[in-house]
Amino acid sequence: SKAKYSQFDFNNTNGTWYMIDGYTRPFLRSEYSTTITNAHQLQLIGMNNTTISTNYTLANNIDMSELQRASGMWQTSTGFVPIRYINMTETEKPFSGTFDGQGYTIDNLKIANPTNAYNVGLFSIIDGATIKNVGLKNVDITTSTSTNSTGALVGQILDGTITNSYSTGTVTSDVEEGYVGGLVGDFQKGTINNSYSKTKVTGSTSSMAGGLVGRALTDATISNSYSDQSDPGYQVSSEDGWAGGLVGFNVGTIRDSYSIASVLVTPGEYAYAGGLVADNQGTIESSYSKGTVLVEEGFAEGDAGGLVGRNSGTGTVLKSYSMATVTVKGNYELAAGGLVGYNLNFATIKNSYSTGSVAAQGEIIYAGGLVGYNKGVIENAYSIGSVTADSISQGGLVGFNNATDDKISNSYWDTEKSGLITSAGGTGRSTVEMQKVAAAFDSKWDTSIWRFSTSDYPRFVWEPSSAATVNITISPATITYGSGIPAYTYVLKDEAGNLLNISDCFTSAPAINSNYRLGYRPGNYVISVADRNNLPWKTGYQLGSVTDGTLTVNVNRSIESAITHADTHATGQSSGRNSESTLPVQQSPASDGSGSSPVIPGVEVQNGGIALSPVTQSLPDNGNRLNIAAIGNLTGGYSLTVSNQA
Numbered sequence: 001s002k003a004k005y006s007q008f009d010f011n012n013t014n015g016t017w018y019m020i021d022g023y024t025r026p027f028l029r030s031e032y033s034t035t036i037t038n039a040h041q042l043q044l045i046g047m048n049n050t051t052i053s054t055n056y057t058l059a060n061n062i063d064m065s066e067l068q069r070a071s072g073m074w075q076t077s078t079g080f081v082p083i084r085y086i087n088m089t090e091t092e093k094p095f096s097g098t099f100d101g102q103g104y105t106i107d108n109l110k111i112a113n114p115t116n117a118y119n120v121g122l123f124s125i126i127d128g129a130t131i132k133n134v135g136l137k138n139v140d141i142t143t144s145t146s147t148n149s150t151g152a153l154v155g156q157i158l159d160g161t162i163t164n165s166y167s168t169g170t171v172t173s174d175v176e177e178g179y180v181g182g183l184v185g186d187f188q189k190g191t192i193n194n195s196y197s198k199t200k201v202t203g204s205t206s207s208m209a210g211g212l213v214g215r216a217l218t219d220a221t222i223s224n225s226y227s228d229q230s231d232p233g234y235q236v237s238s239e240d241g242w243a244g245g246l247v248g249f250n251v252g253t254i255r256d257s258y259s260i261a262s263v264l265v266t267p268g269e270y271a272y273a274g275g276l277v278a279d280n281q282g283t284i285e286s287s288y289s290k291g292t293v294l295v296e297e298g299f300a301e302g303d304a305g306g307l308v309g310r311n312s313g314t315g316t317v318l319k320s321y322s323m324a325t326v327t328v329k330g331n332y333e334l335a336a337g338g339l340v341g342y343n344l345n346f347a348t349i350k351n352s353y354s355t356g357s358v359a360a361q362g363e364i365i366y367a368g369g370l371v372g373y374n375k376g377v378i379e380n381a382y383s384i385g386s387v388t389a390d391s392i393s394q395g396g397l398v399g400f401n402n403a404t405d406d407k408i409s410n411s412y413w414d415t416e417k418s419g420l421i422t423s424a425g426g427t428g429r430s431t432v433e434m435q436k437v438a439a440a441f442d443s444k445w446d447t448s449i450w451r452f453s454t455s456d457y458p459r460f461v462w463e464p465s466s467a468a469t470v471n472i473t474i475s476p477a478t479i480t481y482g483s484g485i486p487a488y489t490y491v492l493k494d495e496a497g498n499l500l501n502i503s504d505c506f507t508s509a510p511a512i513n514s515n516y517r518l519g520y521r522p523g524n525y526v527i528s529v530a531d532r533n534n535l536p537w538k539t540g541y542q543l544g545s546v547t548d549g550t551l552t553v554n555v556n557r558s559i560e561s562a563i564t565h566a567d568t569h570a571t572g573q574s575s576g577r578n579s580e581s582t583l584p585v586q587q588s589p590a591s592d593g594s595g596s597s598p599v600i601p602g603v604e605v606q607n608g609g610i611a612l613s614p615v616t617q618s619l620p621d622n623g624n625r626l627n628i629a630a631i632g633n634l635t636g637g638y639s640l641t642v643s644n645q646a
Contacts, residue, residue, distance in 0.1 A: 018047050023081045023114070025073045035059050039066055039080075040073065042106070045095070046084040055098040058134060064108045079110035079140075082117060082124035082155060094127040094158060101134025101165070109152075109169075110140045119155030120147050121185065127158040131165060139169035139199065147175050149185030149214065152199055157220075159189040166195055172202040179214030179248070180207055182227055182236075187252070189219035198228045203238035205268065208248035208278070211236045211261050218282070220252035229261040230291060236261050240268020244278035244309070245289055245324075251313070255285040262291055267298025271334075274309035274341070275324035281313035286462060290323040295336075297329035297361075303341030303372070304328045306356045311340045311347040311376065319449060319460055322354045325385075333364040335372030335399070338385045342366075345403075347376035351449050353458070357386045365391035368399035369418050370411070374425065375402045380445050381426075384414040384434070384457060395423030410444045414457075 002010060002021050009015040010026075017026040024043070032044045032051065037059045046052055066072035067079045074080060084095055111120055119125045120143050122136065131153065139152045149156040152167035162184070173180040181187075182197030192213065203209030211227025213220075227246050229235050242248040245259030254277070263278075265271040272278040275289030284307070295304045303310040306322030317340065328336045335342040338354030349371065358367050366373040369383030373393075383397055393400040396413035401424035408425035415421050415428040422428075438445065438452040450458045 012048050018044060020081045023075055023078055027073065036062070038062060039064050043073075043081065043083070045099075046081075049093050052084050052093055053096045056100070058099075058101040058104045058106075061104050062106045064106060064110065067108070067110045078112050078114055080122075081114060082111060082120050083122065084124050094125040094129070095123050096126070096128040098130045098132075099123075099134065100132055103133050103135075105135040105137050107137045108140075109136055109138075112140075112142050113144050114147075115145055117143065117145070117147050117155075119149045119185065121149075121151040121153055121155040123154045125156045125158065126154055126160040129160045130163075131160070132163045134165050136165075136167040137169070139167055139171065141170070142172045142174070143178070144174040147173065148178055150175075150178060150180045151183055151185035151214065152181075152197070154184045156186040157184055157188060157190055159219075161191045161193075162195055163191070163193045164195065166197060168198045170200045170202075172200075173207060173209075174204045176205045176207065177241075178204065178207045181210045181212055181214035181248070182229075183212050185214045187213045187216045187220045187222075189217070190221070192220075192222045193224055195225045196227060198231070198234070200229060200234045201236045203241060203243065203248070205239050206241045207238050208242040209236055209238040210244045210248035210278070211246050211259055213247045215249045216247050216252040216254075216282070218251045222247070222252065222254045223256050225257045227259045227261055229259075234262065235264050237264040237266065238278075239266045240270065241265065242272045242278035242309075244274045245276050245291060245293075246287075247277045249279045249281075250277045250284070251282045253283045253285070254287055255283075257287045259289045260291050261289070263293045265295050265302070265304075267296055269301075271295045271302030271304070272309040272341075273302070273304040275306045275322055275326075276308060276320075278309045280308045280311050280315040280317070280347075283316045283318070284308065284320055285316075285318040286460070287320045288322060291325075293324055293326045295328040295334065301333045302328070303335045305337045305341035305372070306339055306354050306358075307352075308340045310342045310344070311349065312342070312344040313346065315344070315347040317349045317352050319351045319462075321352060321460070323356050325356045326358045326360075328360045328365070329362065332362065334360060334362050335366040336360040336389070337367070337372040337399070338369045338383050338387075339371060339381070341372045343371045343374045343376040343378065345375045348379075349377065349381055350379045351446070351460075352381050354383045355385055355457075358388070360389040360391070360394075362390060365389045365393065366399035367391060367394040368397055368423065369395070369413050369420075370397045370426075372399045373402070374398050374400070374408070376407065377403075378408045378411050378425065380409075380442075381411045382413060382434070382458065384417040386417065386419050388419070393424075394420065395425070396420040396428055397426035398424040401425045410442050412442075 002019055005026055008017045008026055010017050010019060016029060018029050019026040027040055027044060031040050032047060033041050034054055034056050036042055036056055039062055045056060064080065067074050068076055070076060109122060136152050141150060141152060143150045150171060150173040152171050153165060167183050171180060171182055179186040180201060180203045182199030182201050183195060197212045201209050201211055208214045211229050212225060216222060236243050236245055243263050243265050245261030245263050246257060259276045263273050263275060265273045273293050273295050275291055275293050276287060277284065289307050293304050293306060295302055304326050306324035306326050307320060308317060311317060322339050326336050326338060328334045336358050338356050338358050339352060340349060343349055354370055358369060360367040367387055367389035369385050369387050370381055371378060387394055387396060396415060396418040397411060411426040412429050413423060413426055414431055414434050416431045434457055435454055437454060438447050441452055449461060451461050452458055
């Protein structure tokens with residue numbers, strides 16, 4: 001405490017020392033800088049009302065390991081002190097400057113149960129501030145006292161902008177009725193753009209928990225952002241409250257965003273769980289969810305949906321979809337839907353769809369492929385997922401409809417895939433009938449929004465065309481290396497390790513100079529060399545080792561496909577020299593007989609091998625075909641990121 005340092009000058013205006021009583025040792029105020037290079041300078045941002053309104057830049061990565069050293073400046077039990085939080089009075093101001101991380105990261109940030117901390121995060125509270133270009137890695141934040149809002153980067157945003165920022169690690173709040181998010185706890189006004197969280201988020205009783213944001217109010221906008229809690233052990237959870245993959249409770253606007261999350265609500269009086277948003281009273285547009293939504297047994301009532309648990313107030317879902325699976329196990333009354341659990345009186349679902357399965361158990365269950373219980377408007381929507389429930393109130397599209405018949409219009413479900421021929425609203429169709437061109441499907445569906453095909457269900461224009469996720473043309477690289485290359489074939493497996501039929505995945509077998517189409521929706525796939533233990537070799541070119549590659553397809557409004565090809569190493573003799581290449585390619589002698597370098601941008605030959613670096617190429621405007629020149633074949637240690645902003 002400061003009492004131990006009675007001879008130190010702690011004057012807040014011109015003193016020599018700065019100390020947060022009970023949490024830190026004294027810092028020299030002379031350490032302060034607007035160019036942040038270490039943890040001390042980061043803490044000193046909150047030194048006074050002048051420093052809290054100044055602009056800062058991060059000059060390098062910062063490792064916060066000192067927080068856990070007994071010899072360090074912080075109490076090891078509590079860690080870093082949120083910037084401007086302690087006993088906030090009317091004369092103390094929130095952070096209102098600019099913090100530019102310049103692409104650098106802050107690692108191992110720990111904050112543990114600070115007393116009287118109403119808002120907890122790297123920044124406790126901001127108002128009129130901008131935070132950009134910064135990553136928080138391996139955060140460990142816990143609150144268990146009077147904290148209202150908890151987030152990795154910011155506890156509460158009164159008004160502000162966050163852009164190009166992210167967090168990873170764990171954020172846990174044991175505070176009842178609190179707001180907890182992977183990046184921000186409570187978001188009242190401003191913009192979060194191009195940001196994400198891969199943070200395990202855990203809320204307490206009656207809390208609002210979100211993978212990115214706990215609560216977003218009317219003037220809050222989230223765009224081009226996502227949350228990913230798909231890794232084992234990572235999830236967004238709340239006890240007896242709200243849990244959403246991206247946002248717990250939303251009254252603002254969410255667009256061009258998505259969540260790949262495991263969402264869980266554990267037993268209590270009520271539960272609201274959604275793959276993207278638990279309770280939506282705002283606008284969700286051009287967004288999607290993928291993952292799992294689980295409501296455990298023991299609730300009196302609640303709502304669970306693949307995209308939204310409860311769409312209430314004037315909540316609106318537009319041009320959005322869900323691939324999430326929904327499972328509810330309630331003791332009494334629950335609504336479960338592939339897209340929305342409960343669509344209330346003045347809420348609207350328009351131009352949206354769901355493909356995930358719904359499984360529900362309980363005394364009173366309303367289960368539907370699209371909506372479990374409906375009182376609002378459903379227009380131009382469809383569902384294809386299976387529906388199983390311990391209730392007579394189940395339907396292929398809608399489980400129970402408490403609205404007038406005209407509130408559900410131009411909407412359909414697949415009777416074969418759902419396993420149901422009845423619904424409380426909409427029209428049932430066979431799989432063939434669901435896959436038609438626009439005029440035959442429904443003339444009232446807008447072709448500027450939807451894309452139609454006879455081999456796939458309707459998809460959005462901003463999604464890849466038809467059944468294809470990416471179309472790729474591969475041409476050979478040109479390099480002389482040895483006298484031949486081994487012949488081998490490929491196999492493709494899904495995330496579960498199931499062997500996929502090549503004819504289902506490609507328009508033709510993947511090979512040199514062939515066009516092929518990935519026919520599967522977003523997901524992770526493994527590319528393997530078949531019969532890898534008995535690979536042939538030819539003179540001068542012996543295959544040494546093979547490891548599996550991966551192909552990951554993520555679809556947001558922009559198409560982001562990360563392709564990592566199998567890493568195949570070859571060794572042998574070529575023109576009298578030892579050579580090693582991480583990318584076996586088709587050989588093509590140059591005119592002078594010496595061979596030529598690959599024509600892949602950013603790739604060069606070094607000592608007979610190929611040094612690889614990522615290449616980015618925009619997709620054409622129609623998002624339909626990607627031409628990648630001179631990659632070689634599917635094997636080789638090559639990473640490629642492809643993006644197209646629609």
